[in-house]
Every structure is written in structure tokens, then in C-alpha cells.
Amino acid sequence: MKIAILPGDGIGPEIMAQAVRVLNSLGEKFELESADVGGAGYAAHGHPLPPATLALAKEADAVLFGAVGDYKYDSLERSLRPEQAILGLRKELGLFANLRPAILYPELAGASTLKPEVVSGLDILIIRELTGDIYFGKPRGVRECPDGPFKGEREGFDTMRYAESEIRRIAHVAFQAAQKRGKRVTSVDKANVLETFQFWRDIVTDVHKDYQDVELEHMYVDNAAMQLVRAPKKFDVIVTGNMFGDILSDCAAMLTGSIGMLPSASLDASNKGLYEPSHGSAPDIAGKGVANPLATILSAAMMLRFSFGKTEQANRIESAVKQVLAQGLRTPDIYEAGTTKVGTEEMGSAVVNALK
Numbered sequence: 001m002k003i004a005i006l007p008g009d010g011i012g013p014e015i016m017a018q019a020v021r022v023l024n025s026l027g028e029k030f031e032l033e034s035a036d037v038g039g040a041g042y043a044a045h046g047h048p049l050p051p052a053t054l055a056l057a058k059e060a061d062a063v064l065f066g067a068v069g070d071y072k073y074d075s076l077e078r079s080l081r082p083e084q085a086i087l088g089l090r091k092e093l094g095l096f097a098n099l100r101p102a103i104l105y106p107e108l109a110g111a112s113t114l115k116p117e118v119v120s121g122l123d124i125l126i127i128r129e130l131t132g133d134i135y136f137g138k139p140r141g142v143r144e145c146p147d148g149p150f151k152g153e154r155e156g157f158d159t160m161r162y163a164e165s166e167i168r169r170i171a172h173v174a175f176q177a178a179q180k181r182g183k184r185v186t187s188v189d190k191a192n193v194l195e196t197f198q199f200w201r202d203i204v205t206d207v208h209k210d211y212q213d214v215e216l217e218h219m220y221v222d223n224a225a226m227q228l229v230r231a232p233k234k235f236d237v238i239v240t241g242n243m244f245g246d247i248l249s250d251c252a253a254m255l256t257g258s259i260g261m262l263p264s265a266s267l268d269a270s271n272k273g274l275y276e277p278s279h280g281s282a283p284d285i286a287g288k289g290v291a292n293p294l295a296t297i298l299s300a301a302m303m304l305r306f307s308f309g310k311t312e313q314a315n316r317i318e319s320a321v322k323q324v325l326a327q328g329l330r331t332p333d334i335y336e337a338g339t340t341k342v343g344t345e346e347m348g349s350a351v352v353n354a355l356k
């Protein structure tokens with residue numbers, strides 16, 4: 001079982017170090033190999049996704065990813081910016097299905113900015129399409145505006161597009177996931193304005209014919225954002241496009257207390273996967289030893305479950321996380337009065353010690 005370890009930038013190396021400690025404490029024989037990615041890849045090799053890093057990711061059985069991005073690289077041409085590393089990995093590895101479970105651990109009910117009764121018992125699964133949409137659509141760029149009232153001015157433009165097969169395969173993932181949970185799918189779109197998402201709605205409706213045991217509702221993305229903070233427990237599985245899923249999952253993260261709690265799995269058709277926290281490189285807290293490593297540790301648990309079929313080991317990690325939260329240990333992002341504030345490394349140690 002070879003795992004590519006890609007820590008990246010900002011808090012990436014800090015949180016990854018804790019996830020690696022947890023993996024190394026399970027008593028399994030994992031082969032872990034690290035490589036530079038993102039700004040670290042650019043600084044060392046002149047490219048955010050150096051060829052050797054991509055080769056390692058392709059050859060490994062699974063990839064554990066930290067985060068990329070650093071404001072000091074924001075003025076580089078786009079193809080060299082750190083974020084291209086994660087976008088490139090998703091595309092190159094065909095990781096079209098991004099699973100982001102937003103679960104509220106009961107101990108963190110008071111850490112959410114929402115009232116405990118709104119979030120207690122929360123367990124929703126956001127399924128975000130990950131290799132299409134406006135994030136990858138071409139053409140894109142800055143050009144001279146060809147027509148209309150702004151003709152002759154410079155304009156920036158991107159292309160939102162989805163092929164039918166891309167929508168079909170993510171819809172199947174969502175319906176099949178729902179069959180194993182609450183049997184409800186909310187497909188989030190903007191069909192009232194966008195051609196791409198009217199098409200999305202039509203195809204999802206068609207795929208639904210194969211899953212009559214699952215209830216399907218369609219919801220516009222603006223309403224979905226509102227419903228997520230109004231009555232989040234009404235959702236079971238949410239399926240949506242790349243950009244809407246990116247935005248809604250950060251919103252859902254706050255229901256769980258902090259974005260530092262939200263893990264993710266990005267899977268291809270054969271369940272080969274890349275696992276990463278849903279957050280970014282958090283440059284504002286990088287190097288301070290205060291980042292919450294739990295989303296990364298929980299991403300490692302998802303890796304064991306989805307890529308290696310090691311359900312028991314995944315359960316061990318998730319139980320250990322529950323235990324440290326029950327012990328009252330909190331990184332600053334989930335801290336509340338009456339609990340004990342700890343740093344990144346102490347949180348990692350506590351999870352290692354709680355492994356049974």
C-alpha cells in the first residue's frame with residue numbers, strides 16, 4: 001500500500017505531519033513517499049506540479065494531500081500558481097467525484113456559529129463534481145471585448161460547460177451514496193439562469209429513473225446556501241457542480257464548528273483517490289502551530305475506507321477523534337469556554353494516544 005504524501009504550503013506540512021503520525025501508529029505496513037507540490041513545488045523545481053510529483057501520485061495506491069497556496073505567488077502567471085497543482089492532480093488522475101461529509105460531532109455543537117438545535121445531529125454528504133464546470137472550461141482569458149456596450153474594452157471571460165457523461169456519472173455516484181444513507185438527493189443548480197445547469201437538471205432527472213427508491217429534489221444554489229444555514233438537517237446528499245460545490249462545502253464546514261473539521265475524498269471511477277481537508281493553506285495562521293489537523297486526519301481515515309477497504313482502521317481513527325473531542329481538547333478554531341486549548345501537535349498526539 002503505497003501512499004503519496006503531498007504536504008504543500010502554509011499549514012499543509014503542519015497538519016500533514018500529524019496525519020502521518022496517526023497512519024504510522026496503526027500497526028500497518030504503509031509505504032509513505034513525500035513530494036513537493038504547490039508553492040513548495042514551484043520553489044524547488046520551478047513548477048507547482050513537478051513531473052516527479054505527478055508520477056508519484058499516479059503510481060501510488062492513494063494520495064494524501066495537505067493544501068496549496070501562498071499569497072506571495074498570486075502574481076505569477078496562472079499556470080505556475082500553486083492552486084494549479086491540485087487542479088492538475090484532479091484532472092490528471094480523473095478524480096471527478098468529491099465527497100465532503102459535513103458531520104457535527106456532538107461535543108462541537110457549541111463551536112458552531114449556529115444554534116445547537118439547528119446543527120445537532122447534522123450528517124450531510126456534499127458530492128461535488130470535480131473535473132468540469134467553469135473551473136476547467138475553455139476558452140478563458142482576458143481579451144478585447146468583441147461586441148455589445150463594452151466593445152473594444154478589455155474583458156475577462158471563462159466558460160461554464162458540462163458534457164452529458166460528466167453529469168451522468170456524478171449523478172450515479174450521488175444516487176448510489178444516497179441508497180446507503182437517508183435515500184434523499186438534492187441536486188443544486190442554477191437552471192433558472194444558466195443553460196449548463198438546465199441541462200444538468202434534465203440529465204440528473206433522467207438518471208434518477210434508475211433510482212426510484214431515492215427521493216430527488218432540485219434546488220437553486222442561492223436557496224441552497226440559505227437553506228444550509230436555515231435548516232441544514234433537511235439535507236441528506238447534495239450533488240452539485242464544481243464551483244457551487246466548492247462554495248457550499250465551505251459554508252457547510254461552519255455547521256460542523258470549523259473548516260478544520262471537514263475532510264474529503266476525491267475519487268475516480270475505480271475508487272482510486274486523493275484525500276485532503278476541504279480547507280486551504282491558511283496563510284494567516286501558518287507556522288504558528290495552531291491549525292486544526294483533524295480534517296486531514298479524518299481524510300486519512302476516508303483513504304483507509306475507500307482506497308484500501310480498511311474499515312476497522314478507519315473506524316479506529318474516527319473513534320480516536322471522537323475521544324479527544326470528548327476529552328475537551330480543542331484547537332483555537334473550535335475552542336469554547338470550559339474546554340482545553342491545544343496546538344496542532346498536541347492534538348495529533350492526543351489522537352495517536354486515543355487509538356485503541
Ligand SMILES: NC(=O)C1=CN([C@@H]2O[C@H](COP(=O)(O)OP(=O)(O)OC[C@H]3O[C@@H](n4cnc5c(N)ncnc54)[C@H](O)[C@@H]3O)[C@@H](O)[C@H]2O)C=CC1
Pocket residue numbers: 011015066067068069070071083086259260276278279280281282283284285290291292293295333
Ligand atoms: N485544496 C487546496 O489546496 C486549497 C487551497 N486554497 C488556497 O489557500 C490559500 C488561502 O485561502 P483562503 O481563502 O484563506 O482559505 P483557507 O481555507 O486557507 O482559510 C480560510 C480561513 O479558515 C481558516 N482555516 C483553514 N483551515 C484551518 C485549519 N485547519 N485550522 C484552523 N483554521 C483554519 C484560516 O485560518 C482562514 O481564516 C489561497 O492561496 C487559496 O487559493 C484554498 C482552498 C483549497
Ligand SMILES: CC(C)CC(=O)C(=O)O
Pocket residue numbers: 083086087246278279
Ligand atoms: C484551488 C481551489 C479550486 C481549491 C478549493 O477551493 C477547493 O477544492 O475547495
Ligand SMILES: [Mg+2]
Pocket residue numbers: 246247250278
Ligand atoms: Mg474550496
